[in-house]
Amino acid sequence: MIKGKKILITGGTGSWGQKLTEVLLEQDPAEIRILSRNEYAQIAMQREFGHDPRLRFVIGDIRDYTAVEEASQGIQVLFHLAALKHVPVCEDQPDEAFKTNVIGTQNIIRAAIYHRIPKVIDVSTDKAVDPINVYGMTKALGEKMMIRANGLSEHTRFVCIRGGNVLGTSGSVVPLFRRQLDDGQMLTITDEGMTRFFLTRTEAIRLLLKAAEAAVGGETFVMKMKACKMTDLAIVMLEQAGRPASDYKVTGIRPGEKLHEVLVSPFEAPRTYKYDEQYYVILPQDPDKRLREQYAGLAPVAFAEYRSDSEMMERKGILRFLRDGGFID
Template identity: 55%
Template sequence: MFRDQTILVTGGTGSWGHELIKQLLQKSPKEIRVLSRNETSQVEMKREFHQDPRLTFLIGDIKEREGLLEAGKGVDYLFHLAALKHVPVCEDQPIEALNTNVIGTQNVIKTAIENNVKKVVYISTDKAANPSNFYGFSKAMGERLIIHANTLKSNTTFVCVRGGNVLGTNGSVIHVFKNQIQNKAEIGITHLEMTRFFLTIEDAIKLLFKATYESRGGEIFVMKMPTCKIIDLAEVLIESSGVQNVKIREQGIRPGEKLHEILFSEYESQSTVYYDKEYFVILPAIKITGLNERYANFQPVTLKNYNSGEDVMTKAEIKAMLIKGGFI
């Protein structure tokens, strides 16, 4: 699919983008354009990839449509990763989150259609399912825009991939906890019963490719992800650190935070099917030609919703996951 193709990755210097580009380079593309606002990250990434001639680094912002249109010329595939992702930042600066996560996504859609891009893949989040914070609302709106784009008269198909927390990404709780252990001998946890979905970045990108290859356009592919209690994750990191007498302090849930995340809601479960062992697929409420027919023989889910409070990992399983990801 990607051999001799030109690919644009928005937000390409972030953790998702970094691993995505690493794996894309193994698929013999003609060119990968890395669009982001962070000059320093681009310089570091260029050095890390030994100035691979297939990589083109572009300083740009998805809020600025003209620059995005230029970046999209001649592009075959577009991975839309750029977003404001931190819940407190989006709560404090909702207008900026709206402009980036919603208006920026619409700019990506227009860019793709005008440049006749083959497929756009939008990376979403569990927080878009029954959202309780501005980040989640803005990503949910982005999902709806991406899905609706399949009804427009164009040759471009659009698909969403929804996942949970990816271990080790920028601002990850892993890094926060490890820093607190080493510098404070104390970990701050919002709630002792809080759970989250987790996956290694390598596995997340492999699943992302699968959705890219097999999607028709208009679906939301939902990754099946292991879940764990944050307190168990913290205790595994403490035990593995060798630091003695580390305290755990409960801080209280922050504005917009949920005790348990969900990857699809009770409402969405009515139009969700089992795709395979790794994915669910949420079908849209709007009519997209041929999509319901494509999934007519897939089994509807029997789950009321898909939430992180069920089937949590044991501490031994958490430790194995952290070792696999290279965090302990």
């Protein structure tokens, strides 16, 4: 799938992008282009990867169609990771979130069709399901645009994946808790009943590569993810640091924040199928012949909705998960 191919990763200097690049390089691609607007992050990543000649760094913003179109020339697989992701930032500046997450996605679609890129994989989020915040709304629009784009070209196929909170990514809760622990502060939790889906960076990359390899175009891949209460996560990290389990404070739900996340909505569940032991696949409302034939043998899911509070890890499971992710010794 990857050997000898030219790959484009938008937002490739982020945590997902760097891990994806590391894994893809092991599969011997002809070239990996990293498109992002952060010059410093590109220089740091180039140094980290030892100036690998297969890596090409391109400064550009996905809001700029010309930059996207030029970066897409000769590309055979496109991973679209670039986005404004932080809920409070998007709530505070919805116009900026729209420019990046919607207009930027539109530019990716246009450039991919123009250059006849065979496959585009769009990284979405659980917050795009029944969205209540600007981030989720813009990502939901991005999903709709990507799925609909399969009807615009016979040469380019588009697929979406949905992820949860990736352990250790910039701005995520585990690094925040670790900083607070290191500084001797109380951990901050917005609501004691809050739950979230989590996956490791390795699991996130497996999901991306599964979609790249198996997708026909038009479907959405969802990984079976672990979930937990945020209070349990905080207590495990406190206890491992030798702190009292009660050493946290509740700050209140932030604007746009959900109590629980959803990966498959009740509206989507009737057209969601068990792909294998690790993945579900959601078909569009009106799947074409290729999709119907590809997934004809799969069993429909048994759940009516896939929520973060439906099946949660106990504290022992959270501890193992954090150890496997390298966040606790």
